[in-house]
Structures are given as C-alpha cells and as structure tokens.
Amino acid sequence: MSRRQVNPSRRFADSGVVPFASALQSKSRSSPYLSVALIITGALLLIVYINSGSGGFGSSKAAVNRVEGDFSCTTEVQRAIPILKKAYGDSMHKILHVGPETCSVVSMLLKEEDTEAWGVEPYDIEDADANCKSLVRKGIVRVADIKFPLPYKKKSFSLVVVSDALDYLSPKYLNKTLPELARVSVDGLIIFTGYPGQQRAKIADISKFGRPAKMRSSSWWIRFFVQTSLAENEGPMKKFEQAAVKKSYDPSCQIFHLKSYH
Template identity: 75%
Template sequence: MSRRPVNPSRRLVDGGSLPFVGVIQSKSRSSPLLTIGLVVAAILLIGFCYHQSGGSRSNIEAVSKFEGGNSCTAEIQRAIPILKKAYGDSMHKVLHLGPDTCSVVSKLLKEEDTEAWGVEPYDLEDADASCRSLVRKGFVRAADIKFPLPYRAKSFSLVIVSDALDYLSPRYLNSTLPELARVSADGIVIFTGYPGQQKAKASDLSKFGRPAKLRSSSWWIRFFVQTSLEENEGAVKKFDQAATKRSYRPACQVFHLKAYS
C-alpha cells in the first residue's frame, strides 16, 4: 500500500532545524507585522554574526584556502613591495606571465618608475573592460608559453611567472624556462604552489587541458640545474631580509633565478 509523501518543509519545521520558520508559519495568519519583524530580526542576527566573523573578504579567503584555491598570481601583488626591495632598479621593466596577468600589470603600472607587460597563457575572452584596455594598448597579450615568446633577448629587466608552469609537463618546461631566461636581463622570479595546496578542478581541465602539477622545492631545484639555471643568491638574501622586516610570509614557493649571461 502506498504511503502519502511527506512534505519536506513540514519535516524541517517539526524537527526544529529551522526555528524561525516554525514561528513565522504559526503567526503569519494572525499577525503579519509580527512575521515581518521576525524576518528582519533574523536578517540582523545573521548580519551580526557575519560581521563578527570578519566580513566577506576573510570568509572568501578561508573558503579559498580550504578548497585549495590559493592563487600565486594574487600573491605577487602582495609581494610587490618585497620584490622592489630585493631587485631595486631591476623592477623598472617587468614582464609577468600567468593567468590573470592583467591584475598584476595594472598593479605594477601604478608603481613609481615601473613599466610592465603581461602574457596571458590562455584565452582573454572573458576579460573585463580594464583588461581589454591593457590589451588594446599593447601592455598585455595572449600567447602560448609552450612556444618561443614574441620578444627579443633581454627585452625585460625582470621576468615574473605565476600559476602557469604548474600546468606544463617537463617536456614543455625544458623549452619554456630557457625562454624566460632569454628575454630577461637581470633575473626570473617564479611563484608556484606547494604540493597538496591545490586540488584538480573540472574548470582547470577544460581551460588548461590538465590539472596543476604542484611540485616540491627539491624537484624544482633539480629541474633548474638540468636547464642550466642558477639560483640568484643575492636576490634570495635581499628578498628574505625584506620579508622578515615586513613580517611577510609567502603563501607560495618563490624561486629567484639568474638570467643567462
């Protein structure tokens, strides 16, 4: 014999899961003003709890970290003052490569005595008006970094890359890393995620063709040696000193490499 289906909302009310719902339903017929008052009180209470938790920015950051969505491109924007201390005059002409490069280029262009360009490794179809403006002016372009970069040797004093090399296999890294060194006059800074920091997402697979492969520092160091790239010890020391002074702790791995002589 068939049973009458249970109303899900009735079950929630009876079970006490949503206390405000039960009160509103029982009073709605006799006192509409009381119903409105209870709704407003509930909204205010939620807003108070939300404010006490630190607001939207901290909540978004917490969710992002929990889901493994840390962005090394966003990390660069935090690190700009530290990079300026470490590289000084080498921050006058900068090339950034990585997703959302428009945000980095826009930030760098606001710095005094700094010129900046960017390469977006993927598509710019969803770019906002500000990014499209940078593209029209020639500051940003889309290019596949698996192939030679469209710049002459030593075109930039410093090359910074983030959230892009993690999607390349060693086969393509063998050609991309020397290209970064070729177009740089003073050095390369690589921001990359820590192993276990990020999960593969369906959106990554559709956009990048493969999930991010987050490697350990020892893996990267061995790879740098194989491609004849040397650590820039002077820049490392200055970067660490500036980071300590400002109590800055990178959320990503940061590697400082010399350009080819």
C-alpha cells in the same frame, strides 16, 4: 574525488570515544564531582581528537579553499611587490609578468613610480574585464601559448616574474619554456609556484588550462633548474628574505630567484 579508506588510527580513536560516552550516560551512583570531572575530561579529549584529525580550524579552512580552487600565486605576486622592490631595486623598472590573471598584476605594477610593465596571458581571456581588454588592445598584455617561443627579443626586460603558469606544464614543455623566460630577462627570473597538496584550479577550469596543475616540491624544482642550467640568484634572494622578515611577509607560495642567461 575518490573516497579514501578509513584510517585505522581514527577507527581506534572512535572506538575509544564511544565507551567513554556510554559511561557518562550510565546511571551511576558515584559522586557528582566525579561526573563533572568526567564530562570536562571528555570534552577536552573530544577537542584534541577533532584538532588532531582535521589539523585544526586553520588547516580545515585551507583544505576547503584548496578543494574549491581559491588558491592563487598571482595574488601572491601582488602581495610581494613591495618586497621585490626592496630586493631588486632598479631592476623593477621594466618587468614582464607571465601567468593567468596577468592584467591584475600589470595594472598594479603600472601604478608604481618609474615602472614599465607588460604581461603574457597564457590562457583564454574571453571573460576578461574592460581594463584587461584595454591592456590587450594597447599591446601591453599579450595572449600567447608559453609552450612556444615568446614574442620578445632577447633581454627585453629587466625582470621576468612567473606565477600560476608553470604548474600546468609537463617537464617536456618546461624544458622549452624556462629557457625562453630566462632568455628575455636581464637581471633575473622570479618563479612563484604552489606547494605540493595545494589545488590550483577548479574542475570546471581544467578545459581552460589543458591539464590539472602539478604541484612539485622545492627539491624537484631545484633539480630541474640545474638540468636547464639556471642558477640561483643569491644576492636578490637574500635581500628578499631580509625584507620579508622586516615586513612580516609569509608567502603561501614557493618563490625561486634565478639568474638570467648571459
């Protein structure tokens, strides 16, 4: 990671703290009440400075997680399944999930009543567990490069859910992959993607994904959807938002609800 230059505002804050600390250490004959007041004030200023500089404890922890590559929209899909069921109803009966760690999502969906689920793993699964390898042997999960046409017929699935996959594709390949995802769906395409600033993969995993993840803003994605003639799936999107409020569900990923091609 490249070293960033010192923020001038921080340098100013630091220069303001040092004289204050020195003043506390000086041998003053002033009242003990004044000394106590100065100590308390100094402590409060230090707390405010630390919080303003790091964004608070929660933000600091999030920053560490991003650097370590702990962030995952595939995990977010699993959290969102009850909300998706409220929004899509019967369309949740036949689902294709596309993305790394798809075996975990497919396994969870298969536990849902009256639900058929398949998965596409875009990357190597040599280190997969026994359950995942079993799903691959049965043909439920396929390993396929999503930069090329998907191995399914048109409108093979009610819904297609994508996570942790599109962020690794350049616009050149997104132009091919997004229409393919819409082609094999009937009732909609749901995309889980990271926010700008979130780091998706550890440096050691770059060789697996081929390139670092590119986190794009919602406005970038919306423009791209328009260019590829993908329209917002307004009905399910509103139901999803309503269900999310009732369940106090606050997603850590951007979620886009798109219509299938007809």
